[in-house]
Amino acid sequence: xxxxxxxxxxxxxxxxxxxxxxxxxxxxxxxxxxxxxxxxxxxxxxxxxxxxxxxxxxxxxxxxxxxxxxxxxxxxxxxxxxxxxxxxxxxxxxxxxxxxxxxxxxxxxxxxxxxxxxxxxxxxxxxxxxxxxxxxxxxxxxxxxxxxxxxxxxxxxxxxxxxxxxxxxxxxxxxxxxxxxxxxxxxxxxxxxxxxxxxxxxxxxxxxxxxxxxxxxxxxxxxxxxxxxxxxxxxxxxxxxxxxxxxxxxxxxxxxxxxxxxxxxxxxxxxxxxxxxxxxxxxxxxxxxxxxxxxxxxxxxxxxxxxxxxxxxxxxxxxxxxxxxxxxxxxxxxxxxxxxxxxxxxxxxxxxxxxxxxxxxxxxxxxxxxxxxxxxxxxxxxxxxxxxxxxxxxxxxxxxxxxxx
Amino acid sequence: xxxxxxxxxxxxxxxxxxxxxxxxxxxxxxxxxxxxxxxxxxxxxxxxxxxxxxxxxxxxxxxxxxxxxxxxxxxxxxxxxxxxxxxxxxxxxxxxxxxxxxxxxxxxxxxxxxxxxxxxxxxxxxxxxxxxxxxxxxxxxxxxxxxxxxxxxxxxxxxxxxxxxxxxxxxxxxxxxxxxxxxxxxxxxxxxxxxxxxxxxxxxxxxxxxxxxxxxxxxxxxxxxxxxxxxxxxxxxxxxxxxxxxxxxxxxxxxxxxxxxxxxxxxxxxxxxxxxxxxxxxxxxxxx
Numbered sequence: 010x011x012x013x014x015x016x017x018x019x020x021x022x023x024x025x026x027x028x029x030x031x032x033x034x035x036x037x038x039x040x041x042x043x044x045x046x047x048x049x050x051x052x053x054x055x056x057x058x059x060x061x062x063x064x065x066x067x068x069x070x071x072x073x074x075x076x077x078x079x080x081x082x083x084x085x086x087x088x089x090x091x092x093x094x095x096x097x098x099x100x101x102x103x104x105x106x107x108x109x110x111x112x113x114x115x116x117x118x119x120x121x122x123x124x125x126x127x128x129x130x131x132x133x134x135x136x137x138x139x140x141x142x143x144x145x146x147x148x149x150x151x152x153x154x155x156x157x158x159x160x161x162x163x164x165x166x167x168x169x170x171x172x173x174x175x176x177x178x179x180x181x182x183x184x185x186x187x188x189x190x191x192x193x194x195x196x197x198x199x200x201x202x203x204x205x206x207x208x209x210x211x212x213x214x215x216x217x218x219x220x221x222x223x224x225x226x227x228x229x230x231x232x233x234x235x236x237x238x239x240x241x242x243x244x245x246x247x248x249x250x251x252x253x254x255x256x257x258x259x260x261x262x263x264x265x266x267x268x269x270x271x272x273x274x275x276x277x278x279x280x281x282x283x284x285x286x287x288x289x290x291x292x293x294x295x296x297x298x299x300x301x302x303x304x305x306x307x308x309x310x311x312x313x314x315x316x317x318x319x320x321x322x323x324x325x326x327x328x329x330x331x332x333x334x335x336x337x338x339x340x341x342x343x344x345x346x347x348x349x350x351x352x353x354x355x356x357x358x359x360x361x362x363x364x365x366x367x368x369x370x371x372x373x374x375x376x377x378x379x380x381x382x383x384x385x386x387x388x389x390x391x392x393x394x395x396x397x398x399x400x401x402x403x404x405x406x407x408x409x410x411x412x413x414x
Numbered sequence: 415x416x417x418x419x420x421x422x423x424x425x426x427x428x429x430x431x432x433x434x435x436x437x438x439x440x441x442x443x444x445x446x447x448x449x450x451x452x453x454x455x456x457x458x459x460x461x462x463x464x465x466x467x468x469x470x471x472x473x474x475x476x477x478x479x480x481x482x483x484x485x486x487x488x489x490x491x492x493x494x495x496x497x498x499x500x501x502x503x504x505x506x507x508x509x510x511x512x513x514x515x516x517x518x519x520x521x522x523x524x525x526x527x528x529x530x531x532x533x534x535x536x537x538x539x540x541x542x543x544x545x546x547x548x549x550x551x552x553x554x555x556x557x558x559x560x561x562x563x564x565x566x567x568x569x570x571x572x573x574x575x576x577x578x579x580x581x582x583x584x585x586x587x588x589x590x591x592x593x594x595x596x597x598x599x600x601x602x603x604x605x606x607x608x609x610x611x612x613x614x615x616x617x618x619x620x621x622x623x624x625x626x627x628x629x630x631x632x633x634x635x636x637x638x639x640x641x642x643x644x645x646x647x648x649x650x651x652x653x654x655x656x657x658x659x660x661x662x663x664x665x666x667x668x669x670x671x672x673x674x675x676x677x678x679x680x681x682x683x684x685x686x687x688x689x690x691x692x693x694x695x696x697x698x699x700x701x702x
Contacts, residue, residue, distance in 0.1 A: 061534025232678040238671040261628035269554035293540035
């Protein structure tokens with residue numbers, strides 16, 4: 010009836026789009042003298058926000074930096090320009106998996122960069138392992154990283170697990186309590202979704218073991234936008250420390266609510282979003298003393314230089330948690346390629362055994378995981394400084410009690 | 415304790431109701447199930463923030479302008495996009511299905527546009543973020559203003575719908591679009607007005623969201639869902655119903671969060687939704 014079937018049209022369309030993408034990226038270079046790097050990131054959908062803050066800007070900054078310097082260095086000393094093949098995974102794992110298959114079998118890219126998010130990285134891990142591509146899962150927070158690294162030996166896990174962040178926080182609070190700065194009571198709220206559940210499950214036993222009394226311990230559903238009731242309960246609980254295992258909208262909402270109701274706990278801790286460059290703006294310039302997940306060594310020249318380059322290239326500074334690690338993971342990849350070339354098995358081996366010079370310092374993975382991380386940070390003098398682990402070089406002293414809003 | 419719950423709940427409910435007013439008009443009068451409703455509110459929220467950050471224009475001042483622009487946008491959308499669907503459906507139930515599919519597409523179009531224009535970042539401004547004490551309960555001033563807007567706009571609209579001739583024609587079209595032409599009502603014009611007014615209300619809701627909430631370009635669906643629950647609970651096309659359903663939802667959520675557990679707010683919302691649907695499938699104030 011109709012001359013062209015829908016299936017054929019779709020096929021033609023997607024093929025056309027893919028070739029257009031590939032063309033626009035690498036028109037100037039003939040086959041062979043470029044390195045094809047592919048990624049399928051969330052340009053649209055719920056993950057677009059996270060990918061747009063942490064993942065995509067760093068990929069683009071890195072590719073731009075490498076290409077401006079003449080390209081990726083190969084073991085023989087030659088340089089190859091990077092050619093990017095990018096797909097939008099629309100925040101859906103089905104689309105993501107299809108894109109990865111396409112990158113591997115049709116576009117035949119040399120390297121694949123990971124998508125944003127724990128779920129997305131887990132979704133593609135078996136596929137990446139099957140195709141043999143090393144997967145540097147940088148924005149995946151999971152307590153099962155050791156297990157995953159064993160199951161898929163070419164996968165690398167760079168952001169720790171929920172337990173790590175929770176125990177880091179308990180560490181900071183225990184120290185403050187032992188110094189008599191805060192009382193023994195903690196009010197904690199957590200979002201009833203993957204990351205929030207991981208964190209609270211890690212935090213409850215850690216708080217108890219440290220002898221803290223969780224006087225208010227509630228969860229709230231994902232998508233909650235009004236925190237007036239929760240915050241007024243927490244305020245009335247008599248706890249000196251307010252801890253929220255939250256996602257950015259919740260972190261921001263609770264900050265604003267605490268300010269408007271003049272709730273001034275001595276420790277105010279929020280999770281994801283607290284390290285975002287927009288946080289001081291959200292807190293109306295009163296972010297001083299707020300604690301959150303992550304942190305950077307703000308005095309390190311490498312970090313300062315990275316912040317400056319990111320600000321110039323993207324238009325805003327990076328977030329102070331996963332962004333620097335994301336960029337560091339790309340530097341690791343770059344140095345590994347320089348040492349062993351593009352062979353996947355050799356690359357994976359070099360990534361797990363090698364030592365790399367990155368913006369977050371010298372990096373060496375332990376069992377395919379990055380363990381040298383910052384667990385807790387605090388806004389101090391306009392920068393989000395790392396405060397825990399306290400014994401790691403570059404850590405700042407936490408300011409407790411937090412100044413009033 | 416009880417006053418705290420009551421006041422916080424009413425204020426929250428007011429912000430919910432404001433969000434749902436536009437959708438109930440669009441669905442009730444124009445018979446268009448607008449899945450891109452949340453995205454329309456987001457456009458206005460982003461515009462208000464851009465005005466605020468770019469020119470220092472207070473959201474309260476840009477709100478009327480945004481509402482008028484929303485009316486114009488709704489009018490244009492209806493003329494270009496919905497009118498052919500209405501004409502094709504011939505007054506049958508096909509319009510609902512067609513409009514759902516069409517606005518589903520519109521949703522992605524607007525979302526993509528917003529992502530390109532404003533980026534994927536979370537957006538949040540600090541505007542009137544201080545607490546105001548009402549009967550000893552501290553309420554954020556910006557939420558209180560949103561509640562005020564809801565009372566004024568919603569109340570005014572409810573009065574206009576029930577007391578004026580214009581409201582009568584609106585309701586006539588909402589109830590029996592087939593018979594309205596018999597008494598000389600231009601159904602197409604009224605439906606267009608309803609849709610445009612709904613978009614204006616969506617814009618008003620968006621402007622108030624910009625004042626008190628963090629949002630990002632991909633949040634539209636959340637607003638649509640919340641509004642949809644309220645619209646269905648209140649009775650499609652019923653302004654008073656949407657107001658009361660919104661307030662009730664806010665009260666219940668706050669009550670559950672303080673007295674039982676914040677984790678159960680969503681469950682409570684859907685429990686009432688279920689009860690209302692079982693007991694009155696046409697909505698609290700709908701006519702079955």
